[in-house]
Amino acid sequence: MKKQVLIAGGGIGGLAAGIGATCAGCDVRLFERAREFREVGAGIQLGPNVVRGLQAWGLQGSLQSVAAVPEALQARSALGGHALARLPLGSAAVQRYGAAYLTIHRADLHQLLLEALRRHADVHLNLGQAMESLRESDGVVTLRGADGKLVEGDALVCADGVHSRLRTQLLGDGPPRPTGHLAYRAMVRQADLPQQLRTSEVTAWLGPRLHVVQYPVRRGELQNLVVIVQGPAPADMERWDHAANAADLESALAGTCSALQDLVHGVTDVGAEWRLWPLADRPPLRSAGEMARGLVALLGDAAHPMRPYLAQGAGMAIEDAAELQRALSMHDLEMELRLRRYALNRWQRNARVQARSRRNGRIFHATGPVRWGRDTALKLLGARIMDLPWLYQGDGSRASSL
Incomplete structure (x- = not known):
């Protein structure tokens, strides 16, 4: 019999x-708090490590139809405007x-x-259902919704x-902790901007x-901009998203080029x-137990929220x-061991x-001497600093045993 996996969150x-x-090979029941599937207007950078995973799911064609392929990643001085370093992307x-x-x-x-x-038959999508609590007993995990509804499954993500x-x-x-950084975000049609303000690079x-x-998104038709400044966050962090x-x-950019x-x-x-968001994170994971316990696994920001300075x-x-x-495909293992394997291989x-x-x-x-040292290192070493083989070549953290 197929295992039933419950998923909380439709992002x-x-x-x-x-x-x-x-x-x-599992049945999936996904529960999303919102009454419709939607995402806010912001951009995402997808490194080769991520693109390979999406390709493995047969999504290469879908990606090509909507994504942009930046020509390069470059670093510039916000004060002087001059280039510091450049890493070719595209075919390079x-x-x-790969x-x-x-x-x-x-x-x-x-x-x-x-x-x-939605192309999979064994998927049930449930909108407008906020899941408030969980309970595990006798090999079954139970979710309780805000309306009191109970849902049982063999595993919960x-x-x-x-x-x-x-x-x-x-x-x-x-709760997560405020980082002391605020993100201003905007999305604009490149055709609306003067030529000198358009971009094909990150x-x-x-x-x-x-x-x-x-950087460009949506085949280069739009430009995504993010300005991150240091400043205090408001008290209501979860819902504080509004027009900036x-x-x-x-004023925050006074003194820049x-x-x-x-x-x-x-x-x-x-x-x-x-629009304006305060940034929040948690300390880096310290063990596999922070990603899976019993029949419950954590994934993405629920497990390891991170600052956006590596775009990952x-x-x-x-x-x-x-x-x-990969873990759920280990059908000879009990579900708890499958999720343990998942956590060991990811944390x-x-x-x-x-x-x-x-x-x-x-x-x-950085400020002061640290900033000067950073700029000098970028000018001297350039692409060698900006390239990240340990990240882009894939996941090298696999655990060898349970």
């Missing part, structure tokens, strides 16, 4: 988990790693995963995001206590909206789902990415 991680579980990334480096609209990635999941209530119940470690502008990232005050953003200020002004001039948040969720598929790599993301943030926002 990118939840949908990817659903694909992995169905490909492993394919030659190095897959492209892509940039994609979050809504486009969400939609192609949803379409892929919690993919309900950085503010996962189910994680809090499972691990008892409280550019990171590095400045004291701030940085800006811009462009004047506050412009004219090219960067022109870019930010250009977004406002064409009527695009800035969505990527690690997709890698998690691919490993979940160290996720912890490394979490730690490197935090380190990158300190480097991106």
Whole structure:
């Protein structure tokens, strides 16, 4: 008899988990709090490590139809505007790693995963059903909804995001912590911008206590911009997502180069909206027990929320789902051991990415002598610093035994 896997969360991680579980031969019941599947307008960078996983699910054609293929990754000074380093991408990334480096609209990635999941017969998608608590007993895990409804399954995957209530119940470690960084995000049609403000590359502008990232999405038709500055977060972190005050953003960028200020002004001039998010994370994982206990597994941001300075948040969720598929396919093992195998094979790599993301943030926002040293190292070593074989070549953290 097929095992029934319950999935809490209908974001990118939840949908990817659903694909992995169905490909492993399980029945899937997915529960999403919202009344419709939708994602906000933001961009995602997909390294070759992630693209290979999506290709393995037969999604190469879908990716090609909606993603952009940046020509390069470059670092520039937010103060002087000059180039610091450049790493060729495009065909060069394919030659190095067997897959492209892509940039994609979050809504486009969400939609192609949803379409892929809906093609499987053994999937039941449930909208408008918030799952509030879990209980495990006698080889069965039970979810309780906000309406009191009980749902039983052979395993549960919690993919309900950085503010996962189910994680809090499972691990008892409280809410995520504010990072002290705020992210201003905007999406704008490239055709609406002056030619000099359009881009076909991923550019990171590095400045004291701030940085800006811009890159194309949706076949290059749109440009995604993210400005991250250091500042206090509001008390209601989970729901604090609203239109940002462009004047506050412009004030935060005072003193940066004219090219960067022109870019930010250009977004406002064409009527695009800035939105504001406070960033939250958790310390890097310390053991496999923080990713799976009993019949319950954590995946994506519910397991390992991370700062965005390595551009791997969505990527690690997709890698998690691919490993979940491999573990669930071990039909000779009891379910608890399958999930234990999943956690053993993922926690160290996720912890490394979490730690490197935090380190990158300190480097991106460096001041004084550290900033000068960073800029000098980038100028001297360039692509050797920006390239990340340990990350892009794939998951090298596999555990050898239970």
